[in-house]
Amino acid sequence: MTTINTQTHLNRAFDLVIRNGKVATATETFEADLGVIDGKIAAIAAGLPTGKRDIDARGRWVLPGGVDSHCHVEQLSGMGLMCADDFYSATVSAAFGGNTTIMPFAAQHRGDSVREVLEDYSARAEEKAVIDYGFHVIVTNLDDQALKIDLPQAIRQGVTSIKVFMTYERMKLDDYQILDVLALADREGALVMVHAENNDVIRWLGDRLVERGLNAPKYHAVAHSGLAETEATNRVVTLSRILETPIMIVHVSEAETLDCIRQAQQKGAALYAETCPQYLFLTAADIDKPGVEGAKFCCSPPPRDERCQRAMWQGLIEGTLSLYSSDHAPYRWDETGKLPKGEKTGFREMANGLPGIEVRMPLLFSEGYLKGRLTINEFVALTATNHARMYGLYPRKGSIAVGADADIVIWDEEREITITNDLLHDNVDYTPYEGMKVTGWPDTVINRGRVVIDNGELKVTRGSGEFLPCGLPEPVAKARASRNPEALIRKLVDTPL
16 A cells, blocks of 8 residues: 555664554555654554554554644634633643644734734743644734735745635625735735625624514524525635635535535636534524523524535535534633623624534544445545645645654544533533534544543643644645636736735
8 A cells, every 4th residue: 555654663663653553544544553753653564563652553443633724712703702712721622532733713803913913822822732733814904014014924934824704894804805815815825714604694684683673592593694605605706716816615504605616616716615513413493492592503604404414414525525624613601702691692792603623523423434424534534634735734734644743543433422511621611512422432642642632631731732834735736736827817916016
């Protein structure tokens, strides 16, 4: 097999050997031992010599550590609310769920400096994270300092993905501004991520609902119409095609939006998309609970109906959706998060977002791989490899190969778990997946050769994770290789400011 390297480094003992496991990457499945030296995979072969530490993985899956490339950690929301999880609690929870890398957002709000936001965020992560991390940056304030100095510098320093919002009054950009971001990303080598919902549609529907006294959480899903998502997606895809610039549509939930994405991809658009657990395992019916209980299931965009749920599964299976991320947005079930006005909280006042960083991979392992919807290789691609490729971390992250970081998870595929909030390690006091039964759970989690989780115990200290500078995202490299440099619009965009 092409992934097996028989080099055994006989001149030096392995720091760690994982032996007798069933190894899977995004493309191959085989049985082999893995030898680790200095935090890297140094050998993949049968019968490796004993290491300083040996782990017997006989009969178990040995998979790449998960890469969760969409999560919100220690971040102020557009409403000015701080997430419940800081970098310590979020990375601990992520690790228990089989992740070895996370990519949260350094968020620039109106009036903020991109440079200062990144410096502050970096300091918080360096002090607390227990696994590795890279950053995206959210932009809302596109002055000359941001466009000409701070964002180009951030990209050169390894923050090579920029997120823009088409909704939320305090964060949204108009089409002109989005074109500015696309042009910047094109010049500097970054990928643009888009929260695609039509803000005016949501605002108009929300106003009509409130006028009629319809404030319960379930009306959040009515205001955030699926057509608002589809319209915004179609619009931003058009903007990206004008500049031939790749984009990533995050947290796709609506079947018609998926149709729009599929059709654009078939026309050759450099368009990528992700979905999340809430769109596979929850529906709008979950939001329709007595009182404010439905707020536990409110995020933007919201879970849809069972037809949309089936469509998201199909999108993953066929490859229209190439990423499966948690969109972990943790808020507590109190006045600091979901219920700022207690039982009188309306759908416009509660924090939008759901926790899910720890259950992302077990849910898909159980309901995707073990139920036969996905192969084990597709599971690896959707939870690890595609994320690393998308955001410039491959081949260091996202696979099991000689020279890659020893980010390895040993899975117990027979362990049966009933998800409860008490089981999880985030700082949220509820889970929207309470009572769901899954089969399969991460048993041992290894990051850069360090055993992070073993026998249900955390084995590393806060601050031991490392920052990951991201390289050129793979979609950007592909777009640069295939574009027509003689096109008039291309000449315009390539002209330096």
